[in-house]
Amino acid sequence: MPTTELTATITDAEWRVMRIVWTLGQADSHTIIDLLVRQHDWKPATIKTLIGRLVKKGALGTTKDGRQYIYHPLVAEQAAMDTALTTELSQMCAMCRGKSFVHAIDETELSQDDIQTLISHLQKKLTTAPTAVSCDCLPADYEGSC
Amino acid sequence: MPTTELTATITDAEWRVMRIVWTLGQADSHTIIDLLVRQHDWKPATIKTLIGRLVKKGALGTTKDGRQYIYHPLVAEQAAMDTALTTELSQMCAMCRGKSFVHAIDETELSQDDIQTLISHLQKKLTTAPTAVSCDCLPADYEGSC
DNA sequence: ACCTATCGTTTACAGTTGTAAACTCAGTTT
């Protein structure tokens, strides 16, 4: 059960590797390489490098299995996704985040259950929501701060 | 009115510069540097570099004003945010995106208006939503594909 | 007309990322 808190970030290319291992639960390098060679134009050597980096940064753990390793995630997928998304959002203007959510939700396929969960969370949130969220792009004390 | 479609991406550090210019509408380098030196521990030279890179990659435009330049955005803030967010999402497992939205929305301060817009978009979306969204982390033809 | 304060440009440099070949070592095959 992966729950480690990661210091280093998982890069875009590494993310592809993690998705394989997350989905399979665990996998040997042959499996990972085989699947990724089919999805991308990557050479096996490239994937080996990515696996190595993920092990080094603590995102993947290993178990010896005879001559080779079985890799398994040391971070939970949902947690990694949540962190990535909120990190991305945190660097954007607070005032504009709502509109970006609208755009993202319009563009994303969501299940009925997810939509219902979102609606109920939003309805609850509405009861304590501010009338407006102000822009936080300038220092608080700036004269014309939005 | 900025509407250019950007090929290059805006990096994290550059994003800070853009937010200043987006918010002010336009600004000379003195203003940008002044504000960012206060927000971060950056040296003026660092900010000059970032401005230069943003101009080169077409995110900022310039107008000569005597000896100096006035910088203005060539890309719209909301569009840049929307792109950044959907790009981030597109690299994550389709099945898990809904849960990440829930988490992100829980963590983000939203205005009443934004929440209401989100709810109404979601309600509309619900009418055509699938029962479930399946994992897209493995090649479609993979034996145990989720 | 000369000096100086700027503003923008050039150069710098280490760390990260994408991409991949080369190498090493331990089992497996003949």
Added chain:
DNA sequence: AAACTGAGTTTACAACTGTAAACGATAGGT
């Protein structure tokens, strides 16, 4: 036992990023 094969490790290398100093030109003051 010698050769081979495949897994993991090392090395490579260019582009991109974060961070910043140095430099060159030019508008303004004296």
